[in-house]
Amino acid sequence: MKRIFIINPSAGAKNSQKEIEKKLAEKGLDDCELYVTKNKGDATRYVKERCEATDEDLLFVACGGDGTLNEVASGCVGHSNAVLTVYPCGSGNDYIKYYGDKSYFLDIEKLLGGHEDKIDIIKVGDRYAVNACHFGFDSKVAKTMTKVKYKKVIGGKNAYNTGVFVALMTAMKNKCRVIADGEELNSKNILLCTITNGKYVGGSYKCAPRSKNDDGLMEVCCIMPVSRFKFISLINTYKNGLHLDDTTLVKVLKYRQSKKVEIIAEKPDFPVSLDGEIIEGQKFEVEVIKQAVRFLVPEGIEETI
Numbered sequence: 001m002k003r004i005f006i007i008n009p010s011a012g013a014k015n016s017q018k019e020i021e022k023k024l025a026e027k028g029l030d031d032c033e034l035y036v037t038k039n040k041g042d043a044t045r046y047v048k049e050r051c052e053a054t055d056e057d058l059l060f061v062a063c064g065g066d067g068t069l070n071e072v073a074s075g076c077v078g079h080s081n082a083v084l085t086v087y088p089c090g091s092g093n094d095y096i097k098y099y100g101d102k103s104y105f106l107d108i109e110k111l112l113g114g115h116e117d118k119i120d121i122i123k124v125g126d127r128y129a130v131n132a133c134h135f136g137f138d139s140k141v142a143k144t145m146t147k148v149k150y151k152k153v154i155g156g157k158n159a160y161n162t163g164v165f166v167a168l169m170t171a172m173k174n175k176c177r178v179i180a181d182g183e184e185l186n187s188k189n190i191l192l193c194t195i196t197n198g199k200y201v202g203g204s205y206k207c208a209p210r211s212k213n214d215d216g217l218m219e220v221c222c223i224m225p226v227s228r229f230k231f232i233s234l235i236n237t238y239k240n241g242l243h244l245d246d247t248t249l250v251k252v253l254k255y256r257q258s259k260k261v262e263i264i265a266e267k268p269d270f271p272v273s274l275d276g277e278i279i280e281g282q283k284f285e286v287e288v289i290k291q292a293v294r295f296l297v298p299e300g301i302e303e304t305i
Contacts, residue, residue, distance in 0.1 A: 001057045001083070003112060004033045004050070006043050006072055011064030011090040020063060020087065023108045043068060047075025051082050059083045059296060061111070065090015066131055070275040074128045076293050077121055085111060085296035091149055091156055092276065095131040097200040098213055104298035114298040118291035119213045120197050122274075124284055129274040132201050132208075133286055135263065137192035140171035141202065142273040160202035168232075173225045175266040180258040185222045191231070191252075193222040195261055195286055199241070206241030210257075216290035217257040224252040261286040 005024075009015045017036060024032050037043045047060055058081060062072035069086055076082035086095070088102050096102050104110050122129040134142075141163030148155045154162040178185045178193050185193075194201060196208040196219045208219035221244075226234075237243050244255055263272065263284040271278050 001059050002033065003029075003031070003059045003061065004035060005061045005063055005087065006046065006068070007034060007036045008043070008064035008068040008090070009036055011068055016063055016087070016089040019089070027108055029108065029112070037068075037071075041071065043071035044075040047072055047082065048079070051075070051079035055081060057081050057083060059085065059112075061085050061087050063087040063089055065092045066094050066275045067277060069095055069130055070128065070277065073121065073130045073293055077128055077289070080294075083116065083294045083296055085114070085298075087111065091159065092203055094200040094203065095198045095275075098198045098211065099297060099301050104301050107298065110298040110300055111296070114296045114301070117214060117295050117297055119293055119295045120216060120218075121289045121292040122195065122197055122218060123287045123289055124272070124274060124279070125281075127274055127279065129197075131198040131275050132194055132196040133272060133274055134192065134194040134196070134201060134207075135176070135270070135272040136174035136190045137167045137171045138194065138201065139174075139271040139273050139278065140167035142276055143271065143278055145276070146278070157203065160205075163202075164235075168228055172228065172231070176270060177262075177264045178220075178222050179262040179264070180220045180222075180256045181260055183256070185220070185254040185256070186224060189225050191223045191225045193220070193263075195220050195258075197288075205239050207238070209241035209244060214291055216288055217259060218261065218286070218288045220254075220256045220258050220261055222254040222256075223249075224254075226252055259288055 007017050060072050062069040076084050088105050144163035144166045145159040148162050149159045173189045194207045197213045199208050199211045201207050211219045265282050268282040269280045271280050
């Protein structure tokens with residue numbers, strides 16, 4: 001199997017190409033290929049073209065954050081000869097937190113010597129998400145993160161917290177309806193909604209603690225508007241993944257496991273985040289494709305998560 005490291009030079013605080021080249025040389029893995037992406041969308045194009053050019057199995061290692069993983073995974077969808085994994089060197093690596101300690105993914109030998117699982121993919125129109133589709137408060141957070149992620153102090157690892165602060169001032173009520181497998185979860189406004197395959201968003205917020213990324217079901221967590229004081233008091237509960245069992249949230253939280261979700265907004269430019277990238281529209285259909293992609297899990301991580 002050919003092993004191809006797809007490197008996003010803009011991901012994270014520094015270009016990871018030299019680090020990866022050094023690790024490969026130290027392990028004598030000189031048969032691995034490296035491809036450095038040129039611009040947005042280039043990884044998806046490259047993966048598709050490589051898959052279509054051969055019947056041979058190809059392992060693509062997404063070197064970057066969740067955005068890089070999203071692009072590489074999007075190219076893998078529909079190609080049975082594509083295998084996906086991650087070398088996490090971006091500013092955000094939420095998806096692999098599903099598997100626990102990212103050190104396994106940073107160990108080249110463990111990474112390439114792992115076992116294959118098949119993972120679900122979220123489909124939104126003609127776009128895909130590996131980890132999460134989320135909107136409302138979270139969309140404002142994501143838009144702010146994009147603006148500040150390269151700034152000192154408020155960017156980098158602090159970008160999500162900066163986004164939360166801005167959203168607290170501007171995005172406590174978001175006009176849209178959410179329909180999960182035909183059931184309307186709200187009538188007018190929401191605070192936020194996450195639709196996920198993974199467990200985490202925003203670096204450390206465990207939004208979907210019950211998620212299974214291969215069961216053909218998306219975790220839908222819809223929270224109705226609350227006061228800023230109430231929201232602030234609940235941040236740690238949400239961050240630690242305890243919100244689904246918190247009895248004080250019964251009236252404001254709707255949680256479902258669904259195969260299809262419809263989002264119907266009041267305005268035509270309603271923002272939705274797909275693995276951190278914002279798309280806009282008025283109506284979205286979100287579906288899960290069960291076990292759509294072959295995913296290489298590093299050696300040492302239990303097969304059952």
